[in-house]
Amino acid sequence: MSPDALMWLAIVAGGLAVYAIKLVGHLLPEHWLAEPRVARTAALVTVALLAALVAIQTFASGQGLTVDARLPALVVAAIALALRAPFLVVVVLGAAVAAGVRALGWMA
């Protein structure tokens, strides 16, 4: 299959997987998922994946690790979040800091 066809396949599969999980919740008997251990594990899995994605999106460059303009952007985003800035402000600040640092030639 062409890379484009594979991408489409992965998009439909990903969408259906997330939908199937929602449907399973509606179809299973309530007590199956009511156990605190299940809820706790599901919540922590979300935290673990998002935290890992923060790290990868900041430091990974292919198979290597690097420090570049994404790090000061993340620091500014963290400060904005600590000051309770709205989501879009945090994202736009992150982009602006990285773009600015690169435009000034301070970091790659």
Added chain:
Amino acid sequence: MSVATGLYGISFGALSVAAGLSVLQTVVLSLIMFSGGSQFAYVGVIAAGGGGPAAVATGALVGVRNALYGARMAPLLGVRGWRRLLAAQVTIDESTAVATAQEEPRAVREGFWWTGVGIYVLWNSFVTLGALAGNALGDPRAWGLDAAAAAAFLGLVWARLADPVARAVGVGSAVVALALTPVLPAGLPVLAAAAIAVVVGWWRPGSTVPDDEEVGA
């Protein structure tokens, strides 16, 4: 809530195109998947060079909490047949949070449907706008969109880090993912980090549950 959803949708659309999806792929993904955290995670794995299977697995794992919402909502909604298929699709953080905050059974149902369907329309409209805007921008790095993705993930996880156990799991996952990056194919280090959460969540009884409902999609 609707302004927040719109702005959040624009960020997703732009970042998805920056990750390499086309505008149409971004919109189709969003229409089928319809869960903000899962969508961001999915394109995050693609942006990091991970393959389709790793992206599907990561998106699905981030969406596991929706099954818990579904189990809570099903008895309150009391729907059967095709309506149940629709109810499942709009079972997300916001619709569950609004519905379970109501007291009257009728208000629960109305809160769920109005919030769920309203956000579905709004979210996907703004994702489309964001994707078109991202497509018009050109080089994602010159605009700092790669850093915006990191900021977006930090924003998504931030409110969930109030609990000390969640914080420890978050830091541990970040370290594990970075340590494994040079040795595993892209996409797998993020999935490996989820193993920490399973171990802690399953075998460490007594830790508190971070409240997902105040966090957003």
